[in-house]
Amino acid sequence: MEFDYSPKVKEMQAKLLAFMDEHIYPNENTYHQEVAANRAKGNAWIPTKIIEELKPKARAAGLWNLFLPKSSRAPEGLSNLEYAPLCEIMGRVPWAAEVFNCSAPDTGNMETIERYGSEANKDQWLEPLLKGEIRSAFLMTEPAVASSDATNIECSMRREGDEYVINGRKWWSSGAGDPRCAVYIVMGKTDPEAPRHSQQSMILVPANSKGITVIRPLGVFGYDDAPHGHMEVELKDVRVPVGNLLKGEGQGFAIAQGRLGPGRIHHCMRSIGAAEYALELMCKRLNDRVAFGRRISEQGVWRERVAESRCMIEQARLLTLKAAYMMDTVGNKVAQAEIAMIKIVAPNMATRVIDWAIQAHGGAGVSGDFPLAYSYANQRTLRLADGPDEVHRNALAKLELAKYMAGAKPVEMPITRGS
Template structure:
């Protein structure tokens, strides 16, 4: 099958990216961690970009490693197909903050794709262009604390038409990226018509972050990590007024937009998960070879042979499945690839959690400290079993698709639309 063949352009970019990681990313991991830890949400300046990350962005752009994620856009001609970008995304996933250096980080990637595909030219000029230049950040406001957002039809945020404006009222959380002082625009999903058909009630609206009535309440920590300087924020929207032309695609089209937004995002998340697992496996092997217990190196003990071998099998399986999904999205479209997209979203984060957990175990007490980054990596991957749809929703979708394939279910299956970042 052709999805096993890596393009010449991807091979060349991958080598340049690996060299950049070696020269600029890995040597600065400790420095970026210090810069992030030093930031305080309750300080007058709030969270701002880490100076080292900002400096490296300039180097990445000079190296031609910029905006690689966005296909079919005249505004970003360097963008690759999903399949060609996937191996590069995996490399970026080896360090949790590195994708921002290349302007390829969530939620900006998903928001840029959404603006490119569904926004007016005026909105693209105002918001997409500075996002593509890496001058600002963005956030996606979908999940709500008061309802089970694994079913996005539960969303209660009100988007009400008032003349030539929309008025927005609601409370959101897990709004990744909204905590940064560089976050200047939100894409908000809410209900414009509660009486419409179930999947035609929701719409998406572009909201400038400084609009009156927008209030950032707090960062929501993950296992104690607040993910500064971007955070996962709880956001209150009180009588927020935006011009009617800030709606994307039209009223009642929110689910349609979400379907287009979340497919590529899941590929990106899963490939980064694979990169994180690869890094964890390397660290596991290095630690086991360096430590002796009960008269022999840990790497010579049978239980660790089993775990190393199983980790390699799990990583390879997840990578092949994710590359297949990316190839199908490029060749036959998101809808035809919905089973594969659902499968990778179940498989890749769960695999990464298992491999990282074994790496933590291999490091002993050091593994659960902040000294090696494994605890932080585990927190990231465990979160991904919920972000962009919990495992249970994707499994349910897969089961329905399988029953339909066998002619045992007549009702069409929709790709799940759940929390996105």
């Protein structure tokens, strides 16, 4: 078993760490101050200057579009295993990934268009996304149904001649609040009478299409994530060309499974980075503060929490690397158990570590003076985003139980780098 990163990845890690030290950490407060200033002027939904200024520097440093493997349009793309430690570093600061054109939901949307879109779709939407000229949103979840079961989706996509007519209401449409958001990937039903998992389709919808209304931003523990945002969106008699359909009618569920695999593991990579940063802040705080005559770091309960945090982070990292390796070598479908496991483990681990870090900071931990409260809100949301914990646990249990069903063939698990 080889646990070391390749020389290529080590070189990129060093380059990315240096970029974070020079450009990201010194501007953590700058970003939030800029959003606050825009909000005070009456419009928080304006792209920040600091991110736009840093993007050309990241691109010049060769730290651009690292997430997309095996694409002729993004030759700089890495494998999942190579990308994991770099995505983790980006995840230490919630807004950092956008600087490198590696932020959700654009990453998942670009991979979806690359895999399932026509060449015309790629020319129109993928190219400007890869250049960072526009942004995108993914419209799947709906307020009227339990969207943890994607077959519940009610948004209708009815074909009329050379167009599809779309009607429905979506929410938690991340990125739809950004004025640069130019295209949505929308999941809806093209045939309600088809078999359960063949009713859904996905289609590219220009964000400026007639009949689209962005109703409101949805807050997470009071954070609206401007200028990105998680929006509620209504689509009323929205017409788009048939050529915008991805892969074909009835393929929406299959596309969703393909799209959410990489998306889930990218979230988990960033979760590990967020936890690592929280542990760093916790240790510095514990070493700096004195209570009852000695450093807080000398008190037993905090040493226990620091040690437990390190164990949990390392366990999650190894499981993430194993899942990434399997995705690269045997494919997302074979790696579905590992993807489910890490989607359960990583956000739960991160929320625990960040919660302890908040506790170590006292009142400062829940204030805006430190990034911990905002980081906690992000990680707690990930226990719902891309499938709630309960759904992933259920899927994982079914895979495990199937191994021992009477008459079932043994499930052979491949020997992997993380095994």
